[in-house]
Amino acid sequence: MVDQVTCSKGVNNRLVPVLPTADPGEITVDYTKRHAAGLPVLHPLNYSGGTTLLPAMRRAQEKQPEYFKFTEIITSWGPFITSIAGIEASNTARTYWQFLNGTLPIPVGVAEYQPSDGEHVVAKFTMY
Numbered sequence: 749m750v751d752q753v754t755c756s757k758g759v760n761n762r763l764v765p766v767l768p769t770a771d772p773g774e775i776t777v778d779y780t781k782r783h784a785a786g787l788p789v790l791h792p793l794n795y796s797g798g799t800t801l802l803p804a805m806r807r808a809q810e811k812q813p814e815y816f817k818f819t820e821i822i823t824s825w826g827p828f829i830t831s832i833a834g835i836e837a838s839n840t841a842r843t844y845w846q847f848l849n850g851t852l853p854i855p856v857g858v859a860e861y862q863p864s865d866g867e868h869v870v871a872k873f874t875m876y
């Protein structure tokens with residue numbers, strides 16, 4: 749049962765519901781490697797039972813919103829991360845948050861990607 753539904757700004761500023769997911773894994777967020785444009789490193793921990801990256805990110809945000817914050821929109825491919833730590837992707841500046849396993853871009857979105865135990869997922873603010 750869902751007791752709280754938060755909303756984020758979707759395409760054309762429509763509000764889209766962001767449903768909490770049960771039993772997420774744990775991640776810690778390390779901002780020490782962050783450069784001027786922002787480069788958080790997410791350290792997934794305790795991955796089990798089919799948990800993907802997004803529920804763990806939501807859980808980290810719920811626990812410490814002053815430390816880790818992100819926004820997402822729903823697209824035809826699913827949830828797309830539009831900002832981390834207040835740093836927003838921009839179509840005009842052609843910037844986005846890219847997700848990598850070490851140095852390799854992950855092949856699917858954060859809602860589908862399941863890191864392995866101890867994997868360092870890097871969220872890198874970059875250009876396309």
Ligand code: B12
Pocket residue numbers: 823824825826827828829830839843844845846847848853854855856857858860876
């Ligand atoms: C252009 C593009 C991008 C651009 C979009 C920017 C823009 N304003 O155009 C950028 C470079 C930002 C991008 C990023 C990513 N992308 Co991309 N992208 C595409 C591409 C080539 C075309 C999408 C498009 O324009 N569709 C047409 C428009 C009209 O439809 P739309 O639904 O409105 O398009 C939006 C969504 O597609 C969204 N989007 C783009 N990529 C992704 C990925 C995910 C997971 C989600 C949820 C949304 C999303 O951005 C579009 C513009 O707003 C597709 C491949 C394809 N041919 O479809 C891959 C594709 C969708 N992307 C993919 C991936 C994996 C990613 C990343 C996760 C890569 C990464 N390692 O970080 C990131 C998203 C990270 C995040 N922040 O959540 C995969 C998804 C595979 C899957 N099964 O989930 C695809 C299919 C490419 C591939 N074959 O690997 N992408």
